[in-house]
Amino acid sequence: MPAAPRDLPVWTLAAASLRAGHAAVLLCVVRSEGSSPGRQGFKMVVTAEAACGSIGGGIMEHKWVELARQRLREGGGAPLLRPQIHRREAPADRSGMMCSGEQEVLLWPLRPIDLQAVQAIIAALQTLQVGAWQVSEAAGLQVFAAVSAHFYSYQPGPAWEYKEQLGYRDQLTIVGGGHVSRALARVAANLEFEITVLDDRPDLPTLATNDDAHHRHVLSYDTLAAAVPPGPHRYVVVMTVGYRTDEVVLRQIVAKHYAYLGVMGSAAKVAELRRALSEAGFTAAAMARLRGPIGVPIASRTPEEIAVSVAAELIAVRNQVRH
Known part of the structure; x- marks a missing residue:
């Protein structure tokens, strides 16, 4: 629950x-x-x-x-x-x-x-x-x-x-419903975020069992823009199944303004995503707002460790902008 x-x-x-x-x-x-x-x-x-x-x-x-x-x-x-x-x-x-x-x-x-x-x-x-x-x-x-x-x-x-x-001031949207997403929702559930998880796979076990999310939706990534509105208290973490779907998602939302927008992946993968998005016409300012690799540097390896590192970064950003 x-x-x-x-x-x-x-x-x-x-x-x-x-x-x-x-x-x-x-x-x-x-x-x-x-x-x-x-x-x-x-x-x-x-x-x-x-x-x-x-x-x-x-x-x-x-x-x-x-x-x-x-x-x-x-x-x-x-x-x-x-x-x-x-x-x-x-x-x-x-x-x-x-x-x-x-x-x-x-x-x-x-x-x-x-x-x-x-x-x-x-x-x-x-x-x-x-x-x-x-x-x-x-x-x-x-x-x-x-x-x-x-x-x-x-x-x-x-x-x-x-x-x-009333309710939650801060909204966390996790795009991708895999193992790290499940772990991140579990950690963020204790951090006063209203949590939404989005994925394009209708039969994904880790999405179906993600009971820490307040909202879970299956949708096509190329039409996801309306499901992730901008806002000063909205935090978005992209961690889909791979590079291609990450790029599809980011094309929908990278030009919007969020409190936090980050994509999971290695430095090489994130650099390639930035290159592709820049070539597609997205501005340098948009690229600067995109965080990645995400998480504080604790040499995390397991989904649970990655979730802790990403949650720590979310807290750091939120406390800088809280008023």
Whole structure:
């Protein structure tokens, strides 16, 4: 079964607690900068007896969990927004950690009225529906079908407002459904990618058993362009059965702009692909965006080792462009 979005268990605990008539608290990192252990969007739900998720771990998280449980014992209270500065010399709002970054944490006491919104969030996450949730002191917890330009957005100040899209921000398309594709999907499933695998072979066992992919499609490679749209959060790894099919695929997509576009193969094979594509009229800029050979250099040999090396490169690219 494909991995669910990381936040699903958090919201599931919230819904179970509210349905049982028990109080719960949502903790959410609404802003982060620098070397902060808790990144924007990290969240957890705390009840009197359980906790799920994370806002960065360590002594800081421990103190917030204790604060949430104190609020639960005292009967809720108002929402709280507080900076956490991860520097020992900070004059105020020290987190107890020394990472040198900062984050701002929202403590939101969940109320029975929030159950409907929490259930809508769960339904969207389970089915990968497009949408967003928003919280503010003025309007409470809300869910919307529409999405905005940014995955996370935070408006500070007296009229503060935090908004976050639902589901996966980053989309990984693996073109080719063989053994390395199967291994890469297994690794990427734990890295917050929505995974699509494409192949032109209808009876391919490794495609049929790739249960880590959210979507699997059989299609002709020479008509694949519509299935791999461009975008700043789209990652594409080409690893078809051979050079010829790699070239067919790349002719469809190499001129598009992706966060990452790479092709598996030796340096000689990738050089030949670049030569053929250049001769076909594709620009030097397009060739420069095409990565290959792909993966970090760890002398990988097995499909599993290759998958780890490619996943590490995807992470490196994503963390450079994350905002």
